[in-house]
Amino acid sequence: MKYIIAIIKPHRLDPTRDALAEIGINGLTVSEVQGYGRQRGQKEIYRGAEYEVHFLPKIKLEIAVDSGVTEQVIEILQRTAHTGQIGDGKIFVLDLGEVVRIRTGETGTAAL
Template sequence: MKKIEAIIKPFKLDDVKDQLEEIGIRGMTVSEVKGFGRGGGKAPVYPGAEYVIDFVPKLKIEIVVSDDQVHEAIEAILEGARTGHVGDGKIFVLPVDEAIRIRTGESGPEALS
C-alpha cells in the first residue's frame, strides 16, 4: 500500500476529486495548508504599498491506495491539478505498512475499500 500526498491549488480540488472518482477512488482527506516553493511567495502591489506574502494557500490531499493503483492515481491527480503555470504543486508517494478500519478491525488492503 502507498500513501499519496498531493499539494494543489485550491480551485483544482473538484477537478482532482472527479478524476479520482473516475478511477474508483472515493475517499480522501483534504487539509488547508500554506507554503512556498521556488517562487518564494507573492509580492502584490496595492495603491501606494507593496508587501510580501510569504506563504501561498494550498490544499493537501491524502489518499491511501493499493500498490497496483499508484500510477493510475498519480495520473488522475496530474490530470485534475495541472494548469501549466508555476505553483501547480507536488505529489509525494510514501509506503504504508498497515491500514486498519476502526469500525470492523479489517486490516491491509481490505481496510481501504
C-alpha cells in the same frame, strides 16, 4: 500500499476529486494548508490577485491506495491539478505499512 500526498491549487480540488471518484477511490482526506515552493518571496497569482507573501494557500490531498493503482492516481493528479503556471504543486508517494478500519478491525487493502 502507498500513501499519496498531493499539494495542489485550491481551484483544482473539484475536478481532481471528480476524476479520482471516477476510478473508484473510496476515501481521501482534504486539508487547507499553506506553503511555498522555490519562488519563495516572489509574487504568485492566486485567484486573480497578486500576493507578495511567503506562504500561499494550497490544498493537501491524502490518499491511501493499493500499490497497483498508484501510477493511475499519480497520472490523474498530474493531469487534473495542472495549469502550467508556477505553484501547481507536488505529489509525494510514501510506502504505507498498515491500515486498520477502526469499526471492523479489517486491515491492509481490505481496510482501504
